[in-house]
Amino acid sequence: MGPVPRTLELFYDVLSPYSWLGFEILCRYQNIWNINLQLRPSFLGGIMKDSGNKAPALIPRKAQYMANDIKVLRQHVQVPIQFPKDFFSVILEKGSLSAMRFLTAVNLEHPEVLENVSRELWMRVWSRDEDITQPQSILAAAEKAGMSAEQAQGLLEKSSTSKVKNQLKETTEAACRYGAFGLPITVAHVDGQTHMVFGSDRMELLAYLLGEKWMGPVPPAVNARL
Amino acid sequence: MGPVPRTLELFYDVLSPYSWLGFEILCRYQNIWNINLQLRPSFLGGIMKDSGNKAPALIPRKAQYMANDIKVLRQHVQVPIQFPKDFFSVILEKGSLSAMRFLTAVNLEHPEVLENVSRELWMRVWSRAAEKAGMSAEQAQGLLEKSSTSKVKNQLKETTEAACRYGAFGLPITVAHVDGQTHMVFGSDRMELLAYLLGEKWMGPVPPAVNARL
Numbered sequence: 471m472g473p474v475p476r477t478l479e480l481f482y483d484v485l486s487p488y489s490w491l492g493f494e495i496l497c498r499y500q501n502i503w504n505i506n507l508q509l510r511p512s513f514l515g516g517i518m519k520d521s522g523n524k525a526p527a528l529i530p531r532k533a534q535y536m537a538n539d540i541k542v543l544r545q546h547v548q549v550p551i552q553f554p555k556d557f558f559s560v561i562l563e564k565g566s567l568s569a570m571r572f573l574t575a576v577n578l579e580h581p582e583v584l585e586n587v588s589r590e591l592w593m594r595v596w597s598r599d600e601d602i603t604q605p606q607s608i609l610a611a612a613e614k615a616g617m618s619a620e621q622a623q624g625l626l627e628k629s630s631t632s633k634v635k636n637q638l639k640e641t642t643e644a645a646c647r648y649g650a651f652g653l654p655i656t657v658a659h660v661d662g663q664t665h666m667v668f669g670s671d672r673m674e675l676l677a678y679l680l681g682e683k684w685m686g687p688v689p690p691a692v693n694a695r696l
Numbered sequence: 697m698g699p700v701p702r703t704l705e706l707f708y709d710v711l712s713p714y715s716w717l718g719f720e721i722l723c724r725y726q727n728i729w730n731i732n733l734q735l736r737p738s739f740l741g742g743i744m745k746d747s748g749n750k751a752p753a754l755i756p757r758k759a760q761y762m763a764n765d766i767k768v769l770r771q772h773v774q775v776p777i778q779f780p781k782d783f784f785s786v787i788l789e790k791g792s793l794s795a796m797r798f799l800t801a802v803n804l805e806h807p808e809v810l811e812n813v814s815r816e817l818w819m820r821v822w823s824r825a826a827e828k829a830g831m832s833a834e835q836a837q838g839l840l841e842k843s844s845t846s847k848v849k850n851q852l853k854e855t856t857e858a859a860c861r862y863g864a865f866g867l868p869i870t871v872a873h874v875d876g877q878t879h880m881v882f883g884s885d886r887m888e889l890l891a892y893l894l895g896e897k898w899m900g901p902v903p904p905a906v907n908a909r910l
Contacts, residue, residue, distance in 0.1 A: 521757045531747045531865040535882060538863075542879070546892045649764075651757040665768070668761060671885045674900070678772045684900070686888070 475506040476680060479657040481645040483514035484573070484591040484602065485566035487540055487551055489654040492670035493592075494549050495687050496656065497585060499673075502689055503682045509584050511573035514653050515565060516642040521651040527561055547670075547687040551592075554599040569602045571629040572612070574638040579625060586615035701732040702894060705871040707859040709740035710799070710817040711792035713766055713777055715868040718884035719818075720775050721901050722870065723811060725887075728903055729896045735810050737799035740867050741791055742856040747865040753784070773884075773901040776823045786821060797843040800852040805839060 480496055482489035493509075500507040518525060526532040537553055544551050554560045569591050577584050590611035594600040601607040605626055612622035628634055648657050648666045656672075658665045658679055665679050677684035706722055708715035719735075726733040744751065752758040763779055770777050780786045795817050803810050842848055862871050862880045870886075872879045872893055879893050891898035 521755060523755050523758070529747060529749050529865055531863050532749070534863055535865065535880070538880075542889065542893065546889055649757050649760055651755055651761065666761070666764075669885070671883070671889070674888060675768065675772055675885070679768065686898070 473504060475504050477506045477508060477659045478676075479508045479510050479659075480654060481510045481512040481641070481648075481650065481657070482588070482654045483512055483566055484569050484588060484595060485514055485561060486653045487536070487553075487596050488670040490551060490592040490596055491543055491547050491549055491687075492654040492656065492673070493588065494547065495670065495673050498687075498689055499682075502685075503677075503680060505680065505682075509577070509588065510641050510645070511570050511577055511584070511588070511638065512645050512650075512653060513567065513570050513638055513642045515567070516639070517645055517650050517653060520642075520646045523651045525561060526652075527558065533557070543670075550597045552597055552599070554595065560595060564601070564603050566602065568605075568629065569608060571634055571638055572608050572626060574641070575625040575628040575634045576612075578634065578637060579628070580617070580621070583615055583617060587612055587617070590615045699730060701730050703732045703734060703873045704890075705734045705736050705873075706868060707736045707738040707855070707862075707864060707871070708814070708868045709738055709792050710795050710814060710821055711740050711786075712867045713762070713779075713822055714884040715740075716777060716818040716822055717769055717773050717775055717901075718868040718870065718887070719814065720773065721884065721887050724901075724903055725896075728899075729891075729894060731894065731896075735803070735814065736855050736859070737796050737803055737810070737814070737852065738859050738864075738867060739793060739796050739852055739856045741793065742853070743859055743864050743867060746857075746860045749865040752866075759783075769884075776819075778823055780821065794843065797848050797852055798839060800855070801839045801842040801848045804848065804851060805842065806835070 478496065480493060482493055484490070496507055499505070527536065540551055540553055543549075573584065573588055573591070576587050591602050591608070594607065594611055595602045602611070609619070609622045609626060612625065613619060645653070645655055648655060648664070650666070650668070652668060654668070654670060656667050656676055658667070658676060660679060667676050673687070674684040704722065706719060708719055710716070722733055725731070753762065766777055766779055769775070799810065799814055799817070802813050859867070859869055862869060862878070864880070864882070866882060868882070868884060870881050870890055872881070872890060874893060881890050887901070888898040
């Protein structure tokens with residue numbers, strides 16, 4: 471038996487474009503590095519409130535920078551990410567609470583599909599400029615990820631229970647205790663130490679902390695560990 | 697003659713720790729990549745004011761994150777960077793206006809030593825180790841006097857405004873001029889992306905010296 475895999479916790483919100491990029495990069499590396507990737511659906515709104523931070527998009531030059539940045543990263547990270555037309559409405563008004571509660575329910579009941587359902591929600595809001603706030607939107611994402619209509623409906627109902635609401639709260643608070651002021655954050659547990667890195671542009675630093683090899687955001691698949 | 701080197705403008709302020717890290721990485725790559733690195737001393741305070749942004753250190757969790765981040769980056773980027781004991785006093789009260797005016801004067805009169813003098817100033821603020829930059833006492837004094845002239849003050853203003861026009865909301869920013877297009881990247885953690893935009897090879901923050909172009 472080889473060395474014990476190191477746990478990486480990825481705290482993310484589907485409202486966050488950089489969360490998607492970080493997510494895809496880590497999903498690629500989970501079969502390359504000796505890691506155990508644990509997805510932690512979180513609520514970005516809660517983290518902003520708790521940390522006293524504000525959405526970067528509220529500073530005009532930051533919003534402009536993000537728009538250009540996402541365009542370049544689309545090519546570099548090879549993720550079909552695209553700014554929604556009404557960006558401010560999506561980020562600042564509509565939000566992601568229902569979607570993240572749904573993912574929390576998925577994580578509790580069917581964690582094996584959490585990766586796929588998360589991806590389908592990102593594809594809706596951050597690739598095809600589709601809604602993720604209405605029940606039918608969330609169900610559509612779940613079904614596209616391979617869930618049956620019954621399963622998806624059942625989880626949607628569970629999403630509004632105290633159990634799920636509290637679980638999302640707890641995960642968000644855990645991110646805050648790790649020092650989050652935004653998302654994504656990746657928490658690496660290495661040799662009894664805990665390292666938190668913020669953003670999708672710190673994966674090379676993460677590799678350094680893990681003692682693993684960084685091969686860019688699109689590592690060759692042939693290097694996958696068997 | 698080979699292909700024309702691409703111009704990279706690095707806008708920086710010695711008050712900014714990430715500016716130092718970006719600076720060292722680009723200095724290492726300036727003899728590896730086909731680039732012409734142009735250093736642009738700028739005033740971070742002016743950029744913050746103009747963009748409506750605020751120093752990240754004002755958010756407690758961001759300050760905490762930076763403290764840890766700098767510790768890790770010290771090893772990863774191999775720069776002797778260290779948080780000053782009186783961090784808030786250094787960053788938020790003392791500021792960097794005189795230092796950046798001084799570097800502006802250096803850039804106007806002795807651009808060949810701008811890299812070394814910038815590094816020396818970072819060493820003073822952001823490291824316990826300080827080395828001599830190789831400038832004579834007279835030279836330094838002369839430049840210090842020039843720092844308070846309108847010419848130098850205006851030059852610093854212009855450079856800072858240029859950064860703002862490129863869209864800066866903080867520092868460092870690196871502006872790459874590639875195939876008639878202009879790309880601005882923010883931060884010291886975007887150098888791999890910069891390499892991608894330049895079509896160059898990224899070999900981490902400490903590239904092997906043997907790859908230096910002759």
